[in-house]
Amino acid sequence: MAxxxxxxxxxxxxxxxxxxxxxxxxxxxxxxxPGAVIDAMSALQVIDIGNRADVFTTLEAIFVKRHEHALIFxxxxxxxxxxxxxxxxxxxxxPLPEQAKKKPQAGARRVQEAMSQPRMTETxxxxxxxxxxxxxxxEILQKKDFAQMSAAEITExxxxxxxxxxxxxxxxxxxxxxxxxxxxxxxxxxxxASLRTGGDIIDIHRLGRIEKPAxxxxxxxxxxxxxxxxxxxxxxxxxxxxARKRVSVFLFGTRLTNxxxxxxxxxxxxxxxxxxxxxxxxxxxxxISASLHNFNKLWARRVLSQGAIVLLISDGLxxxxxxxxxxxxxxxxxxxxxxIWLNPLLRFGGFEAKAQGIKMMLPHVxxxxxxxxxxxxxxxxxxxxxPLPPHHRSLIRSAA
Amino acid sequence: xxxAANTSGANTMPASVDAMLELLTSRGYxxxxxxxxxxxxxxxxxxPLFLExxxxxxxxxxxxxxxxxxGRKLIRLQCYEGLDVSSAVYEWxxxxxxxxxxxAEAAGDxxxxxxxxxxxxxxxxxxxxxxxxxxxxVAGPPVLLIDELDRADEAFEAYLLEILSDFQVTIPEFGxxxxxxxxxxxxxxxxxxxxxxxxxxxxxxxxVDYPAxxxxxxxxxxxxxxxxxxxxxxxVRFVQALRNQDFYKSPGVAExxxxxxxxxxxxxxxxxxxxxxDTLGALLKYQDDITRMQGDTLQKVLKEATSEN
Numbered sequence: 001m002a003x004x005x006x007x008x009x010x011x012x013x014x015x016x017x018x019x020x021x022x023x024x025x026x027x028x029x030x031x032x033x034p035g036a037v038i039d040a041m042s043a044l045q046v047i048d049i050g051n052r053a054d055v056f057t058t059l060e061a062i063f064v065k066r067h068e069h070a071l072i073f074x075x076x077x078x079x080x081x082x083x084x085x086x087x088x089x090x091x092x093x094x095p096l097p098e099q100a101k102k103k104p105q106a107g108a109r110r111v112q113e114a115m116s117q118p119r120m121t122e123t124x125x126x127x128x129x130x131x132x133x134x135x136x137x138x139e140i141l142q143k144k145d146f147a148q149m150s151a152a153e154i155t156e157x158x159x160x161x162x163x164x165x166x167x168x169x170x171x172x173x174x175x176x177x178x179x180x181x182x183x184x185x186x187x188x189x190x191x192x193a194s195l196r197t198g199g200d201i202i203d204i205h206r207l208g209r210i211e212k213p214a215x216x217x218x219x220x221x222x223x224x225x226x227x228x229x230x231x232x233x234x235x236x237x238x239x240x241x242x243a244r245k246r247v248s249v250f251l252f253g254t255r256l257t258n259x260x261x262x263x264x265x266x267x268x269x270x271x272x273x274x275x276x277x278x279x280x281x282x283x284x285x286x287x288i289s290a291s292l293h294n295f296n297k298l299w300a301r302r303v304l305s306q307g308a309i310v311l312l313i314s315d316g317l318x319x320x321x322x323x324x325x326x327x328x329x330x331x332x333x334x335x336x337x338x339x340i341w342l343n344p345l346l347r348f349g350g351f352e353a354k355a356q357g358i359k360m361m362l363p364h365v366x367x368x369x370x371x372x373x374x375x376x377x378x379x380x381x382x383x384x385x386x387p388l389p390p391h392h393r394s395l396i397r398s399a400a
Numbered sequence: 401x402x403x404a405a406n407t408s409g410a411n412t413m414p415a416s417v418d419a420m421l422e423l424l425t426s427r428g429y430x431x432x433x434x435x436x437x438x439x440x441x442x443x444x445x446x447x448p449l450f451l452e453x454x455x456x457x458x459x460x461x462x463x464x465x466x467x468x469x470x471g472r473k474l475i476r477l478q479c480y481e482g483l484d485v486s487s488a489v490y491e492w493x494x495x496x497x498x499x500x501x502x503x504a505e506a507a508g509d510x511x512x513x514x515x516x517x518x519x520x521x522x523x524x525x526x527x528x529x530x531x532x533x534x535x536x537x538v539a540g541p542p543v544l545l546i547d548e549l550d551r552a553d554e555a556f557e558a559y560l561l562e563i564l565s566d567f568q569v570t571i572p573e574f575g576x577x578x579x580x581x582x583x584x585x586x587x588x589x590x591x592x593x594x595x596x597x598x599x600x601x602x603x604x605x606x607x608v609d610y611p612a613x614x615x616x617x618x619x620x621x622x623x624x625x626x627x628x629x630x631x632x633x634x635x636v637r638f639v640q641a642l643r644n645q646d647f648y649k650s651p652g653v654a655e656x657x658x659x660x661x662x663x664x665x666x667x668x669x670x671x672x673x674x675x676x677x678d679t680l681g682a683l684l685k686y687q688d689d690i691t692r693m694q695g696d697t698l699q700k701v702l703k704e705a706t707s708e709n
Contacts, residue, residue: 031597033601035601036601039445039447042445043441043444043445046441046444046445047416047417047440047441048416048417051417053433053434054417054433057433057434057437057438058437058438058441060434061437061438061604061605061606062604064605065597065600065601065605066597066605067452067607070607173482173553174481174482175484175553175555187492188491188492188494190494191492191519192573194501195512195515195516196512198510198512198515296648297646297648301591301592302591302592302593302594305550305551305593306481306593331688
């Protein structure tokens, strides 16, 4: 049994310390619940708390549940258990994870600074008058390039995007459920049913395979040249992320950021705000090949393992196109079920793949599609909803 | 708190982190102190231990060593996509049940209730690892190893969460099976997908990293008896240098041991470009990585590994 080798007043002091430490971790953005605090208390009863390293490991095992929090924990621990009064003003220098900076206002302001043209910040009342669009307006809206929309049109487009729901594009899983037309015999249910008739088998119960939507992994380019589109795509990804749980989203410009968790928030604006708070390099340059390399190395195995479809949303304007780019594209292509490249540049009728980067990337995608207006997004949804073909290598070019 | 049934022959629980470290070392598992600490804690607190890390760093091995050292039964559940209740927990032996029904008919028993309670009895149940782990064991609660949980799907994870919270399984035709003492649970993951937070919250989490050079050297000497001091040193240096390179898949400790074994089988005295080139497949498992190791990189790493200092 646990040996309590602390004097009561010591225990109290210790409890205060642990509670304070947990609070500090929470303010640094780590999810630490009261359960973990209780665990920590009981764990510290059974180890020698004179040994700092053991205390560290013990608390780490309880408070850190994700590898990426280990760094924050280490710094917090070193700060907290060295001098607690220093903690408060030292906290600012701890490299907090981005979820920690939970100030939607600030985040929202950054979104606006980073992504919107001045016309985006019009007053809501003004927008409401503009929103009464006639049917013919709607048709125009369907075809209009995002880059040329006014604020009101953008708002309307966003609404359209938010209404979009992916029908279920299905992968067969290896799970079964009762299905009268299934191929497998459900012996257990058959037997239980047979008992009602004293052991005679009258109904054969069958099992069919459950279908589940394929996971989607989106890699979204947020460099300057894609500025007009980024926000809409994020809205789109947020919209489909609601309906299907398995959507991972990465943003890349000069570096790669995973914003999957930030996008999980229910409210689209809040989700976008926390996304923008977690990204360092809005509207900067692009380093597609370096970003792809990072994705392949750090994330591919963690998010592509279940037959994922990859959406690469980028204009492919890479300055430093070299053989690395082709190599990384190839690797990405080989590690996912389908690679769909969405390129807003395709809106130009006479678009040709002249840029070096685009030429290098093209051989490695399964589909190459325009995505610059509502109807192209609709088409994309249709594509994603189709039953998945086997891995074919054809290149579908559809003109807008 | 689990109080281990201290029967004769079964080893007692280690009483401190140091004792845990000693216990693992005595079985040839050279653990980092941090790993020994969380293992000790998981025993003391009766919490599952969740080990995540690259392939081949000794996650699975610790469960084997622990069960041997504590004299407990090791029950292993290897996860894969589509793992379901019938292959993880239990399954009814339908063929035997049908025979029983026919026998009852032939004998003229027509009491339906009696029949159904007869054929849903314990002996017609095929017990799979999770149910086995809940059953009492004379040597004390078994070690349940749930290996590569990331390969199973989310549905299984949710089910597991239920089992790990109260260590009981409800079987509709049979009733509830509850473990008298919860088993020692070790869950491993190679992170081919993120495991849900809810499950991690129930466990003690530890990231198992590649060992430092001295520890790896000690591991090689323990696991590859008869390897020369010079060669083992070079092997470890070479592997450590490889991990600093930007490879798609760095070699784990298991690969180091394999490679050292391969080299000593080939009677290599020290690393030469020829020998390394021939045996690189024991270390690197991706063609791209092997291609990158040709030529200059190989020379450079080899020079680093074989320089005397």
